[in-house]
Amino acid sequence: MAKTRVIYWFRTDLRLHDSPALKAALDLNPAAFWPIFTWDPHYVYRARGGLNRWQFLLDCQNDLSKSMSKLNPKLKLFVLREAPQSLFPKLFKAWEVTHLVFEKDTDSYGRERDQVVMEAAKKAGVVVIVKSGRTLWDSDEVVKKNGGEPTMSMAALRAAGGKVGKIPRLIPSPQRLPDPGEMPVDFEQDQPDPAPDLNASRRTEKDTGYKSIAGPSGDFAIETMEELGFPSATTPHRGGESIALERLDKIIQDTKYTATFEKPNTSPAQFDPPATSFLSPFLHFGALSVREFYWRVQDVVDAYGKGASSPPTSLTGQLLFRDMYFAAQAARGAVFHQTANNPSCRFIPWHLPSKTDPSTGIVTGEYHVDSDTAEAWFQRWKHGVTGFPWIDALMRQLKQDGWIHHLGRHSVACFLTRGGCYVDWERGAEVFEEWLLDHEPACNAGNWQWLSCTAFFAQFFRCYSPVAFGRKWDKEGALIRKYVPELKDLDAKYIYEPWKAPLPDLKKAGVRIKGDGLSDKEDRTYPKPMFDFNERRQICLDAMKKAYDVGLHGADKQVLDGSWKELFPDSDTSEVRGEHDTDDEDGGKKRGRESHAGEKRAKPKNTIAAAFKKQKK
DNA sequence: GTATTTGTTGCTAGT
DNA sequence: CACTAGCAACAAATA
Numbered sequence: 001m002a003k004t005r006v007i008y009w010f011r012t013d014l015r016l017h018d019s020p021a022l023k024a025a026l027d028l029n030p031a032a033f034w035p036i037f038t039w040d041p042h043y044v045y046r047a048r049g050g051l052n053r054w055q056f057l058l059d060c061q062n063d064l065s066k067s068m069s070k071l072n073p074k075l076k077l078f079v080l081r082e083a084p085q086s087l088f089p090k091l092f093k094a095w096e097v098t099h100l101v102f103e104k105d106t107d108s109y110g111r112e113r114d115q116v117v118m119e120a121a122k123k124a125g126v127v128v129i130v131k132s133g134r135t136l137w138d139s140d141e142v143v144k145k146n147g148g149e150p151t152m153s154m155a156a157l158r159a160a161g162g163k164v165g166k167i168p169r170l171i172p173s174p175q176r177l178p179d180p181g182e183m184p185v186d187f188e189q190d191q192p193d194p195a196p197d198l199n200a201s202r203r204t205e206k207d208t209g210y211k212s213i214a215g216p217s218g219d220f221a222i223e224t225m226e227e228l229g230f231p232s233a234t235t236p237h238r239g240g241e242s243i244a245l246e247r248l249d250k251i252i253q254d255t256k257y258t259a260t261f262e263k264p265n266t267s268p269a270q271f272d273p274p275a276t277s278f279l280s281p282f283l284h285f286g287a288l289s290v291r292e293f294y295w296r297v298q299d300v301v302d303a304y305g306k307g308a309s310s311p312p313t314s315l316t317g318q319l320l321f322r323d324m325y326f327a328a329q330a331a332r333g334a335v336f337h338q339t340a341n342n343p344s345c346r347f348i349p350w351h352l353p354s355k356t357d358p359s360t361g362i363v364t365g366e367y368h369v370d371s372d373t374a375e376a377w378f379q380r381w382k383h384g385v386t387g388f389p390w391i392d393a394l395m396r397q398l399k400q401d402g403w404i405h406h407l408g409r410h411s412v413a414c415f416l417t418r419g420g421c422y423v424d425w426e427r428g429a430e431v432f433e434e435w436l437l438d439h440e441p442a443c444n445a446g447n448w449q450w451l452s453c454t455a456f457f458a459q460f461f462r463c464y465s466p467v468a469f470g471r472k473w474d475k476e477g478a479l480i481r482k483y484v485p486e487l488k489d490l491d492a493k494y495i496y497e498p499w500k501a502p503l504p505d506l507k508k509a510g511v512r513i514k515g516d517g518l519s520d521k522e523d524r525t526y527p528k529p530m531f532d533f534n535e536r537r538q539i540c541l542d543a544m545k546k547a548y549d550v551g552l553h554g555a556d557k558q559v560l561d562g563s564w565k566e567l568f569p570d571s572d573t574s575e576v577r578g579e580h581d582t583d584d585e586d587g588g589k590k591r592g593r594e595s596h597a598g599e600k601r602a603k604p605k606n607t608i609a610a611a612f613k614k615q616k617k
Numbered sequence: 618g619t620a621t622t623t624g625t626t627g628c629t630a631g632t
Numbered sequence: 633c634a635c636t637a638g639c640a641a642c643a644a645a646t647a
Binding site for chain 3: 152153155156453457458459460461541545548
């Protein structure tokens with residue numbers, strides 16, 4: 001039998017423990033074994049990612065690399081800087097590869113990319129082995145068992161998951177890793193097109209990541225922030241499998257915490273340490289196996305007996321929600337991330353709706369500014385200067401640290417959409433996509449749909465108050481004092497509503513309530529609240545009720561051809577815009593989602609189609 | 618089929 | 633501090 005020469009392709013599974021795919025690779029008993037990572041231009045240029053997440057990715061790569069070197073000093077994580085689509089055909093030949101092994105990807109770009117690579121492997125006579133390991137159950141199997149439909153409820157997910165089978169148990173960790181073979185790269189490097197570079201605004205230096213396939217020293221080194229032209233990250237949170245396993249160990253040792261965990265009883269105001277596990281960023285990069293997390297918790301719960309919490313509020317319940325969103329995304333594909341053409345997403349005539357590419361039906365990454373007021377509100381929300389300290393603290397924590405508690409996400413998401421600004425959930429999802437360390441496309445889109453009451457959840461009359469909700473958890477305003485230092489000396493009585501504080505109190509605290517926080521920001525000032533919340537809450541409630549009565553969904557004809565507008569006769573005056581908003585300069589023309597009459601056709605910016613000029617089916 | 622209950626986590630004003 | 637009713641009222645699951 002010919003000797004097996006195996007490439008193990010790490011992607012979003014940056015770990016050695018409990019990896020079904022890695023086990024499959026090692027079971028081949030390779031004569032040559034290359035653990036590689038492809039530095040993919042799609043992520044480098046076409047995916048939004050804040051500095052904190054880039055840093056976290058590098059942390060995970062470096063930790064994994066070190067762990068492999070410990071098992072075999074001849075090994076490390078070999079990074080090759082080229083698009084996998086063009087790289088692999090050359091690699092198969094140059095390295096005389098017999099097998100390619102990787103963990104199944106679940107996102108739309110990942111699936112398209114893997115299809116291309118698998119075709120190339122077939123052509124080259126390379127055997128491809130793919131194993132599911134990113135979710136508790138293979139999402140495609142869950143969808144099949146759910147009648148081909150997206151899993152839109154916990155009940156549906158659990159029923160379908162049960163039919164797929166038992167969640168796989170822990171796989172023994174590798175004790176040794178085989179030697180790599182020779183690694184010639186004496187072939188031409190396909191240079192990526194750096195435009196458009198969605199990360200350009202973050203670079204302070206030129207990106208030099210693609211100078212050569214094997215990196216600046218020709219040793220397949222992991223890229224660095226400097227090479228990518230990025231300044232330092234601001235987050236205190238660090239990535240890597242070692243940290244993830246330590247953290248998990250610590251949680252599991254606390255049997256009471258693990259067995260009785262109930263998400264709604266954990267505080268969104270607690271930050272040091274967070275009230276929840278803080279393992280989601282590690283799950284995102286695959287530095288922790290979700291199945292290992294599940295079973296180690298479940299074993300504690302089973303042993304604990306009476307008094308243990310149960311899904312959906314328990315720790316394992318959180319993981320089930322993750323699988324629910326993954327399976328819903330698997331069923332819907334790319335439109336899961338948008339309203340247009342998404343049959344399970346309710347249509348609400350939000351402000352700042354996305355532009356859609358008529359040829360693909362996919363959003364372009366640009367949006368209509370139908371209201372200057374809404375745009376100003378959105379910018380103030382994004383940058384944490386709404387004048388509501390609870391909201392601002394959370395948004396600044398998100399930007400600075402890359403993580404906020406789940407209930408904090410609820411609070412700011414409700415505020416931006418159905419409970420305040422009436423701005424499209426897709427705008428908020430984009431900001432989270434950029435700033436969250438644990439940004440998981442399926443969970444992000446799903447949770448934004450949930451909070452905006454466009455799918456998964458519908459009780460829009462349950463509205464988070466930017467004052468009361470925070471105060472319930474944090475009377476003294478510790479979170480605000482940390483992330484909104486302008487207010488750190490203000491009396492607790494006014495910390496959630498500084499505009500109500502008497503002048504002497506403000507003076508004592510050394511702060512003035514002034515301006516909008518964006519323009520001409522003066523020292524020792526904090527902005528006035530950008531609207532009367534109770535007034536906005538009522539306007540939004542009425543508008544939501546109206547939209548629910550109309551009952552349109554994202555794939556309905558009226559939504560796609562723009563005729564939905566006839567069903568919302570007052571949509572650009574009273575109930576949607578509110579009394580502050582009198583601008584009507586475009587007469588609502590720009591608000592049609594598909595009928596771009598008189599408009600230049602927007603170029604797709606953030607789509608696979610644009611990146612690789614491939615036709616979507 | 619209809620009616621009732623349930624659903625990860627609202628707010629206020631009460632006991 | 634834990635719990636409840638009332639607020640107005642959605643959609644899916646269950647009886």
